[in-house]
Amino acid sequence: MSFLHNKNIVLGITGGIAAYKSLSLVRRLKDQGANVRVVMTDAAQEFIRPLSFQALSGNAVHLSLLDAEAEAAMGHIELARWADLIVIAPATANSMARLANGQADDLLTTLCLASKAPLAIAPAMNQAMWSNSVTQQNRQTLVDRGAVILGPASGEQACGDVGEGRMLEADEIVEQIEPLFNLQALSGVRVLVTAGPTREAIDPVRYISNHSSGKMGYAIAQAALEAGASVELVSGPCALVANDRISRTDVESAKEMQQVVLQHIEQVDIFIAVAAVADYRPKQVSGQKIKKQADKMNIELIKNPDILASVAGLQHRPFCVGFAAETEKLEQHARLKLEAKQLDMIVANRVDQSDGGFNSDYNSATVIWAGGQHVFEKTSKSRLATDLVRLIAEHYTI
Numbered sequence: 158m159s160f161l162h163n164k165n166i167v168l169g170i171t172g173g174i175a176a177y178k179s180l181s182l183v184r185r186l187k188d189q190g191a192n193v194r195v196v197m198t199d200a201a202q203e204f205i206r207p208l209s210f211q212a213l214s215g216n217a218v219h220l221s222l223l224d225a226e227a228e229a230a231m232g233h234i235e236l237a238r239w240a241d242l243i244v245i246a247p248a249t250a251n252s253m254a255r256l257a258n259g260q261a262d263d264l265l266t267t268l269c270l271a272s273k274a275p276l277a278i279a280p281a282m283n284q285a286m287w288s289n290s291v292t293q294q295n296r297q298t299l300v301d302r303g304a305v306i307l308g309p310a311s312g313e314q315a316c317g318d319v320g321e322g323r324m325l326e327a328d329e330i331v332e333q334i335e336p337l338f339n340l341q342a343l344s345g346v347r348v349l350v351t352a353g354p355t356r357e358a359i360d361p362v363r364y365i366s367n368h369s370s371g372k373m374g375y376a377i378a379q380a381a382l383e384a385g386a387s388v389e390l391v392s393g394p395c396a397l398v399a400n401d402r403i404s405r406t407d408v409e410s411a412k413e414m415q416q417v418v419l420q421h422i423e424q425v426d427i428f429i430a431v432a433a434v435a436d437y438r439p440k441q442v443s444g445q446k447i448k449k450q451a452d453k454m455n456i457e458l459i460k461n462p463d464i465l466a467s468v469a470g471l472q473h474r475p476f477c478v479g480f481a482a483e484t485e486k487l488e489q490h491a492r493l494k495l496e497a498k499q500l501d502m503i504v505a506n507r508v509d510q511s512d513g514g515f516n517s518d519y520n521s522a523t524v525i526w527a528g529g530q531h532v533f534e535k536t537s538k539s540r541l542a543t544d545l546v547r548l549i550a551e552h553y554t555i
């Protein structure tokens with residue numbers, strides 16, 4: 158499975174003759190399993206119609222910054238947060254100049270300025286425009302700020318000139334952006350992640366569970382894989398598909414999850430407990446479906462094992478990262494957990510937000526460790542997972 162699988166890519170199209178090549182790029186990105194949203198400049202629309210990109214990407218094309226309707230749905234800030242990567246292909250000399258100068262005078266430049274996602278730029282222009290010292294200065298400014306420049310290639314140009322400035326082909330762009338998600342910060346490290354909810358049986362057809370969708374845990378597992386780790390995922394019931402390079406074991410209850418985790422834990426360097434494990438389970442599990450008879454019934458609950466605490470308490474324990482889903486006093490509760498369970502790190506996130514936490518594609522988090530803390534603002538779960546794994550890798554290797 159490609160590292161682009163499930164990644165959110167904003168594809169910026171600017172007003173160059175090579176804009177038609179980006180139709181193939183959308184197809185190649187979709188073939189890799191990426192989610193693509195296209196943003197076009199005004200000039201780009203003179204070269205190619207948005208409808209083609211809409212049909213190929215499966216999403217409406219974003220054309221205007223000052224559009225009240227678009228702003229309510231996927232405006233520049235939403236797009237900036239949604240993106241795991243922004244690719245501009247083709248990138249005109251003009252767009253590179255505007256980006257280098259930090260301008261925010263259309264949707265594409267504004268969202269680039271507003272986004273923390275990495276930026277990859279595929280220049281496409283006449284060879285004289287490309288070799289012009291101003292363009293080269295702009296290229297250098299963008300590189301110094303962390304942008305990745307893809308190409309350009311040399312060869313015959315649409316204007317008849319021969320030289321450097323041709324946009325890379327779609328396959329070459331895909332080949333060069335895929336490694337941007339494969340950072341190798343955890344190369345050779347073995348990571349075990351738990352994800353999803355647990356189900357605690359009441360009888361053969363009923364259970365107690367919670368709203369965890371598994372999205373955060375699966376995103377963490379994917380991010381660890383992309384960072385070069387070998388990843389074991391122990392998953393509660395959820396409808397997600399893990400990368401086929403992740404070794405996944407499905408479980409139902411907290412007790413089963415604990416059993417599988419403890420089976421693997423000796424071979425693990427980092428344990429990241431993302432699963433929303435039920436704290437309690439019914440004391441009695443009825444062998445048969447409980448019939449509806451009495452007006453009232455009580456279910457006696459007993460405490461489930463604390464999987465994270467049981468791992469953190471081992472004599473030869475891995476680096477332990479916990480997740481704290483809180484609805485109030487986020488930091489205070491997370492700090493108590495960090496200390497009580499003697500964790501190396503805790504990721505606290507609010508699960509009572511209307512757009513964030515359980516089930517959402519977005520999340521924010523406060524990460525706390527003995528010597529400090531870091532706040533990650535609301536962003537896509539896959540981007541947050543990449544940032545969290547990077548932070549975990551930094552602390553693990555210290």
Ligand SMILES: Cc1cc2nc3c(=O)[nH]c(=O)nc-3n(C[C@H](O)[C@H](O)[C@H](O)COP(=O)(O)O)c2cc1C
Nearest residue numbers: 171172173174198200201249250251252281282283
């Ligand atoms: C026919 C034609 C082809 C063009 N091709 C390119 C090109 O390949 N690269 C480039 O940098 N500019 C090219 N330009 C100039 C840009 O379209 C122009 O600089 C425009 O302002 C770019 O706007 P944008 O960067 O907002 O998309 C071309 C202009 C015309 C009329």
